[in-house]
Amino acid sequence: MGSEIEIPILDFRKSSGVTLEEGGEGWKEMSKKVIEAFENQGCFLIRCDEISNDLRERLFIGIKSLFDLPEETKKKFFSTKPYRGYTSKSRVIPHSESFGIDNSPKSDTTFQDFTNLMWSEENPIFCETLCSMTQKKRELSLVILKMIMDGLGLPKQYNLNVEDLDNYNDTRMTRYQLPENSKNTEIALTLHTDKCTLALICENDVQGLQVLSKTGNYVDVKIPSDGFVVICGDILKAWSNGRFEAAPHRVVTRGDKERLVFVVFAVPKEGMAIKVPSELVNDENPLRYRPFTYEEFLHYHYSTHTEKLAIEKFAGLI
Ligand SMILES: O=C(O)CCC(=O)C(=O)O
Numbered sequence: 001m002g003s004e005i006e007i008p009i010l011d012f013r014k015s016s017g018v019t020l021e022e023g024g025e026g027w028k029e030m031s032k033k034v035i036e037a038f039e040n041q042g043c044f045l046i047r048c049d050e051i052s053n054d055l056r057e058r059l060f061i062g063i064k065s066l067f068d069l070p071e072e073t074k075k076k077f078f079s080t081k082p083y084r085g086y087t088s089k090s091r092v093i094p095h096s097e098s099f100g101i102d103n104s105p106k107s108d109t110t111f112q113d114f115t116n117l118m119w120s121e122e123n124p125i126f127c128e129t130l131c132s133m134t135q136k137k138r139e140l141s142l143v144i145l146k147m148i149m150d151g152l153g154l155p156k157q158y159n160l161n162v163e164d165l166d167n168y169n170d171t172r173m174t175r176y177q178l179p180e181n182s183k184n185t186e187i188a189l190t191l192h193t194d195k196c197t198l199a200l201i202c203e204n205d206v207q208g209l210q211v212l213s214k215t216g217n218y219v220d221v222k223i224p225s226d227g228f229v230v231i232c233g234d235i236l237k238a239w240s241n242g243r244f245e246a247a248p249h250r251v252v253t254r255g256d257k258e259r260l261v262f263v264v265f266a267v268p269k270e271g272m273a274i275k276v277p278s279e280l281v282n283d284e285n286p287l288r289y290r291p292f293t294y295e296e297f298l299h300y301h302y303s304t305h306t307e308k309l310a311i312e313k314f315a316g317l318i
């Protein structure tokens with residue numbers, strides 16, 4: 001399909017010559033780019049030093065061995081919470097299986113409990129890899145959110161909002177099934193927006209993510225091997241009074257190589273009121289979203305199965 005837009009690549013690597021010291025010139029420049037990308041496409045690619053080849057390799061070896069476990073073992077990871085636990089061939093994701101793990105910053109045994117449940121002989125290497133990846137991604141998403149506060153020129157008090165908007169991680173690992181005929185392209189994950197603040201995604205070497213452009217074309221996203229795609233979620237869109245786009249995206253499978261992804265959704269603190277900063281509201285930009293909590297929105301989305309314009313239908317004022 002036609003790719004008339006380019007997804008911007010923001011280079012956070014030291015070797016690119018930028019110094020991302022908070023408040024410095026490089027930081028300010030990068031803040032502008034983050035804001036521009038979220039205003040225009042609702043997503044961007046990032047290259048960074050944090051994720052070494054070795055770490056990434058260990059991650060995907062671990063994820064593969066996780067999905068290769070017997071079905072009865074995988075089913076032991078059960079959750080009553082929407083989109084958490086082990087899901088196989090669900091209504092939303094018919095051609096894939098995934099694990100959704102809530103990773104509260106207060107609990108440091110989440111991944112240990114998880115890997116101990118999946119492997120009776122335990123799996124300390126994978127456990128350590130999951131902790132390390134999730135932590136690095138969280139650090140990065142906090143930097144991105146701080147850049148947003150700065151770039152929008154919001155007073156320093158909004159830096160408190162950053163920790164609350166990205167209070168805990170919902171970590172998801174997914175394995176997509178191959179199409180029955182490797183020459184076909186199949187939709188493995190239907191068009192949606194992410195219901196979180198931010199999503200950071202990395203993949204094994206198999207591409208499949210597509211973002212829907214404003215002009216209605218699907219654009220293939222090639223996630224750099226030393227980075228992620230960063231997607232603005234509905235929460236951040238509403239918080240920004242609709243200034244940012246929540247990029248609609250889907251996943252297609254093609255070819256004969258299995259696609260594995262590791263996603264960290266940054267999720268707001270339980271009970272946090274998602275409220276547009278008054279500085280972003282004026283005569284030209286009247287208030288577009290009422291205050292709400294993430295839990296209320298997720299419940300609405302899950303119980304009504306509303307996907308299209310879910311955040312507008314739930315909290316929109318205009
Ligand atoms: O597989 C991907 O690249 C994206 C996954 C995704 O969009 C999701 O889990 O919400």
Ligand SMILES: [Fe+2]
Binds near residue numbers: 192193194199249
């Ligand atoms: Fe998504």
